[in-house]
Amino acid sequence: MKxxxxxxxxxxxxxxxxxxxxxxxxxxxxxxxxxxxxxxxxSRVMGFVGLSRLLVTYIQLCMAILPIFVLITTVRSxxxxxEAGVFEYLLSLxxxxxAWYWGKLLGRYIVVFMPVFLAMLGAALWALAxxxxxxxxxxxxxxxxxxxxxxCFLGIAMLLSxxxxxxxxxxxxxxxxxxxMVLFLDLILLGAMIKNHIEPELAVSIALANxxxxxxxAALMLFDPQLIVLGPAAYxxxxxxxxxxxxxxxxxxxxxxxxLCASVGYFIFRRGDLP
Amino acid sequence: MIQFNxxxxxxxxxxxxxxxxxxxxxGERIALVGSNGAGKTTLIRCLLGEYTYGGEVMVNGxxxxxxxxxxxxxxxxxxxxxxxxxxxxxxxxxFAASLCNSERKRMVDVAARLGLDFGKIAHLPFVKLSGGxxxxxxxxxxxxxxxxxxxxxxxxxxLDPDARHIFFELLAERLENTTxxxxxxxxxxxxxLVNRVLEMDRGKVVLDDRVAEDVSLSGKLACRLKLRRSxxxxxxxxxxxxxxxxxxGLEWQGKVAGPDRLRFLGMISRYVGILTAISLDExxxxxx
Numbered sequence: 228m229k230x231x232x233x234x235x236x237x238x239x240x241x242x243x244x245x246x247x248x249x250x251x252x253x254x255x256x257x258x259x260x261x262x263x264x265x266x267x268x269x270s271r272v273m274g275f276v277g278l279s280r281l282l283v284t285y286i287q288l289c290m291a292i293l294p295i296f297v298l299i300t301t302v303r304s305x306x307x308x309x310e311a312g313v314f315e316y317l318l319s320l321x322x323x324x325x326a327w328y329w330g331k332l333l334g335r336y337i338v339v340f341m342p343v344f345l346a347m348l349g350a351a352l353w354a355l356a357x358x359x360x361x362x363x364x365x366x367x368x369x370x371x372x373x374x375x376x377x378x379c380f381l382g383i384a385m386l387l388s389x390x391x392x393x394x395x396x397x398x399x400x401x402x403x404x405x406x407x408m409v410l411f412l413d414l415i416l417l418g419a420m421i422k423n424h425i426e427p428e429l430a431v432s433i434a435l436a437n438x439x440x441x442x443x444x445a446a447l448m449l450f451d452p453q454l455i456v457l458g459p460a461a462y463x464x465x466x467x468x469x470x471x472x473x474x475x476x477x478x479x480x481x482x483x484x485x486x487l488c489a490s491v492g493y494f495i496f497r498r499g500d501l502p
Numbered sequence: 503m504i505q506f507n508x509x510x511x512x513x514x515x516x517x518x519x520x521x522x523x524x525x526x527x528x529g530e531r532i533a534l535v536g537s538n539g540a541g542k543t544t545l546i547r548c549l550l551g552e553y554t555y556g557g558e559v560m561v562n563g564x565x566x567x568x569x570x571x572x573x574x575x576x577x578x579x580x581x582x583x584x585x586x587x588x589x590x591x592x593x594x595x596x597f598a599a600s601l602c603n604s605e606r607k608r609m610v611d612v613a614a615r616l617g618l619d620f621g622k623i624a625h626l627p628f629v630k631l632s633g634g635x636x637x638x639x640x641x642x643x644x645x646x647x648x649x650x651x652x653x654x655x656x657x658x659x660x661l662d663p664d665a666r667h668i669f670f671e672l673l674a675e676r677l678e679n680t681t682x683x684x685x686x687x688x689x690x691x692x693x694x695l696v697n698r699v700l701e702m703d704r705g706k707v708v709l710d711d712r713v714a715e716d717v718s719l720s721g722k723l724a725c726r727l728k729l730r731r732s733x734x735x736x737x738x739x740x741x742x743x744x745x746x747x748x749x750x751g752l753e754w755q756g757k758v759a760g761p762d763r764l765r766f767l768g769m770i771s772r773y774v775g776i777l778t779a780i781s782l783d784e785x786x787x788x789x790x
Contacts (some may be wrong), residue, residue, distance in 0.1 A: 230571075233600055237589065244588045244627065252605045316585040317639075319550045319653075321574035501552040 232323045234330025235337070247300045252342040253295070258288050259279040259346040264355070277353045279362045279450070282347070286369050286446045289343060293373070294380045294439065295405045297339050301384035301449075302397035305331070310394055315502040328493045332385055334501025340377045344370060365449050368474065371468055375481040379438050386492035389499075408439045411495030431463040438481045503529045503681055504549065504651065509557035511544050511705075518544045520705035521557065526681055528650070531673075533692045534685040536702035542685045543582075544652055545702070549683070550579060563649070575602065578644030582655035582685070584628075584636035591631070591639060592624035602647045609646030612672065613639055616665050633660040645672055652676070655685045658692075663743050667759035668723065670695065690768050694761035721760040721784065727770070728753050728779035737771040743769075758782065 242248045308314055315362050318327065347370065351361050382403060391397035411433065434440045446463065447454060452470040454461035468476055506524040510517065519541050526532060547553045550564030551573060559566055566573040584659070585626070587594060593640050595613075599606040610620045616638040623631060631639065638658040643651060652673075658666050665766045673682065673695065689699065701709035725745075729736065732751030743766065745756030756786075758766045763782065770777065 230601060233597060237593070237597055241587075303530070312581065312583055312588060313584050315552065316581050316587075317575060318552055318728060319577070319579040319581075320598055321571045322601050323571050373586055445561070468514040498554070500547075500554055502547065 228326075230326035231330040231333065232329050234317060234322060235334035238331050238334025239338055240302075244336065245304070247303075248338060248342075251296055251300065251339075254292060255289070255342045255346040256349075258285060258292075259350050261324050263350070275398055278350065278359055279365055282362070282365050282369055283446070283450065285347060285350070286372065287443075289373060289376070290442050290446070293339075293343060293376055294379065294408070295402075297377060297380040298384045298387070298401040298405055299406060301335060301381060302341075302391065303394055303402045304386045305385065305388035306391055306394045306397035309388075309392075309502060312502065319502050325483060325493070328385075328496055330487055332381065336377060336381055341375055343373050345375065347373070368449055369446070371478050372442060375478050375485070376438070376442055379481035379485035379488075382487070382489035382492070384490040385493075389492040390498045407435050409439045412440055412443070427465055435464070435476075435480075438484055441477050445474055448474050448477070503562060504683075505558070505560040506545075506548075507558040507560070509545075509548060509555050511541075511548060511553060511555045511558060519548065521620050522557070522705075522706065524700070524708060524710075526683070528681055529678060529689055530698050531677075531696040532684065533681040533689060533696040533699045534683055534687045534702065535687065535692070535699065537687060539704075540702040541705040542687075542702055543655065544705075546579075546655065546683070547687060550574065550577065576649055577648040577651045577653055578647060579656040580637070580640045580644050580652075580657045582659070584633070584640060587628040590768045591620075591627050592626050593642045594628050595620075595624075595639075595643065596765065598643045599647070604647035611641050612646040613642035615672070616642060616661075617770050634662060634665070637661060638665060641669060641672075645676075648756070650680055651681045652680055653685075654682070656687075657684060659686075663762065666762055668757060670761045671761050690764045721759060722757045723754070723763060724767070724781075725758050725777070726753070726755045726781045726783075727777065729773075730778050733776060735771070736776065739769055739773075760780070760784075 254396065260282055261280075318324075347366070351366055354361050383404060387400045387404065388397055391400055435444070448470060454464060464473055504524070504526040506522045507693055508518055509522040511519040513698050522541075530684065530690075544553065548555045548559055549561070549566060551559075551570040554567065556713065559609065562576070564573050576635045577655060589597075595609050596606055598604075599609055604745075607722075608668045615619050618638050619637060623635065628636065628639070632649065637657070641654075644654070658669055661669060683691045683697060697713055699713055700707055700781070727740070727745075729752050740754050740756070743756055743758065745754045747754050768781070
């Protein structure tokens with residue numbers, strides 16, 4: 228356990244010194260600052276005012292930025308470390324492979340989640356200081372969503388880093404995975420439904436296997452429990468899982484996907500050549 | 503102590519290690535030589551449990567791949583190319599000391615003996631150090647802990663003569679209870695350090711020879727040279743070995759570390775045309 232935390236700490240310190248982390252922090256901190264600057268807390272859209280509106284916008288932006296950021300920076304740094312010989316040296320020290328792999332994952336998770344969460348927490352604290360009501364239920368659920376989103380894509384990224392032997396291949400694979408998820412949000416599904424007349428249940432099932440779609444739908448659920456904005460697809464989702472059921476699914480499913488990918492990644496990492 | 507039983511390794515259909523059979527005992531100091539692509543690094547990585555392989559590698563009866571923490575606890579490793587770590591030097595040493603159940607102070611002390619001012623570099627990112635400083639620090643990490651096996655890939659390549667001498671002294675202090683595997687593509691770099699030479703070529707051990715070990719690792723030789731005429735190139739080379747000149751650069755004297763004698767003679771042989779006298783005296787050097 229000691230070695231796991233040592234490795235996690237090492238990864239956190241390495242990341243804090245990396246340029247990508249600076250950009251990452253600036254992006255999420257900047258988003259919140261920008262939303263305040265543009266007076267989003269005063270705007271009223273779909274009945275939302277104050278911090279609720281800001282949080283809704285923030286999570287939508289996070290869904291657009293966080294997955295690709297986590298995927299690219301993680302595969303870049305892990306595959307890059309392997310290529311540069313960092314693994315050759317650090318793995319010659321007496322650390323077990325499980326402590327190394329999961330420690331690295333844990334360290335990176337802290338680094339990925341903290342800026343996103345702290346930006347949101349900062350917004351909540353600012354609202355409290357200015358006597359603006361904080362919707363704690365939304366805040367807590369979005370925190371959980373961001374936490375599992377980070378974990379899910381980190382798990383996928385670790386799996387890709389383990390499979391790819393070079394930084395270029397790893398980056399390319401990460402981009403293709405992200406692109407496939409984005410395309411399956413609507414475009415490909417709609418096309419397949421129109422062309423092949425597939426069952427709506429099948430189309431919705433495919434959509435709900437996509438973590439990005441799960442986040443998007445779960446984020447909508449809090450302020451639109453009937454999912455009216457989704458149209459007829461909402462019937463399949465609400466009839467099958469219900470509002471609460473889907474909110475639970477929105478947290479559990481990405482957690483499972485992230486854990487599964489990370490575990491497969493560990494299994495491959497343990498069995499293959501390390502450097 | 504270390505056994506390679508029918509060890510083979512293949513990369514994309516190319517056999518990099520071909521049925522290696524080796525038995526290495528405690529106290530052996532082995533030069534692992536061979537040209538690029540001979541299989542030296544692959545052999546070392548198999549020993550460190552970093553590669554999968556066919557056959558069996560055993561270190562004190564343990565498999566490095568399966569019981570890597572236990573095996574690596576006893577192995578100090580110095581890579582040929584220092585890793586591009588961005589973490590501060592202080593943190594790297596702390597991390598290594600914690601993993602190796604050693605004390606940070608021991609590593610810092612070895613670094614100081616090698617000429618590193620640890621206080622000055624502790625906050626610097628490791629990657630920002632010079633090549634020689636990185637090498638010294640990695641040697642300090644490998645030797646500032648309890649190990650019974652030292653695996654070093656071109657360990658003295660970036661060291662200045664003084665640091666090389668101290669490095670040889672550090673090795674000499676561990677002669678009795680440590681097995682050393684020193685990899686190099688040039689035998690003259692490591693010849694005087696070792697008592698066994700393994701030459702590899704295309705994944706096979708093509709030479710396994712014992713060598714006489716009359717050279718003291720910690721000793722120094724007093725050297726005097728006379729030149730036909732003074733010349734800038736040889737002067738620069740000799741100053742690099744901390745030699746001093748007299749008689750308008752026609753006579754030089756200095757001290758050469760015992761294990762460095764072959765390397766020194768190799769350097770001086772480039773100027774043999776202007777060399778009129780040379781002496782190397784074991785009895786007048788210090789540290790005998």
